[in-house]
Amino acid sequence: MSETLLEVKDLRVAYGRIEALHGVSFSVNQGEIVTLIGANGAGKTTTLTSIARLPPPEAPKVASGDILYRGESILGVPPHDVVSKLNVALVPEGRHIFGNLTVEENLTLAAYPRRKAPASEAEAAFKTVYDLFPRLAERRRQRSEQLSGGEQQMLAVGRALMSNCQFIMLDEPSMGLSPLLMQLVFKTLRQLNEEQGMTILLVEQNANMALRLAHRGYVLDTGEIIAEGSADELMDDPEVKKAYLGG
């Protein structure tokens, strides 16, 4: 059995008086790709921002429950430490890259958590990103706002990789991408998992794509987990099929 990397236990979180997650529990093992699928408003982003410990006002408040990373509660960990000490990276919804900076400048900024490491480490990180996404290498001097949607998503994933993360969380990476670019981004995620042992938590409305990539999955519906299992089990589940896979 591989080690449990992330364990979310009976998590309740609220925006003000409105509770968005009503006791959510799930886990991610080292080396796994786990997906959390659910419709718009189900609580997917809330789950990820809670784990990343984003500061208010973005993050909702944890009312009860716990988030364990490598067996220890991270509820008291400040967000910058989640990245630089725990090596967890979040690729947020809507990408959040700096449009007026070049591709390379965006990647350089993202390497900030390793600023005290030898320069060779950052160079190796650049090489990893440019090998995975040759398009980014070709466009390294171009302003990011001039990239296509798919290239911007590659850059968002690339930024996460620059931080030396071992666990990457992605919030709807397929959003706004053409089917072809979507496939390219998902193929890269599989490559990262298989070749570098990267652990991945993938949040998606596109359940078809997500379940084809993931080993296991959970279905989130209005703040509650209503189904879980291997990706194959979920794809064969009549309820999941009906509600999330287009029949």
Ligand SMILES: Nc1ncnc2c1ncn2[C@@H]1O[C@H](COP(=O)(O)OP(=O)(O)O)[C@@H](O)[C@H]1O
């Ligand atoms: N900043 C916020 N303030 C108040 N309610 C919010 C906020 N962000 C999200 N919510 C509510 O929390 C619930 C879950 O939203 P969210 O986590 O964004 O869902 P998803 O990412 O699955 O679409 C929704 O009912 C949404 O309206």
Ligand SMILES: [Mg+2]
């Ligand atoms: Mg969302």
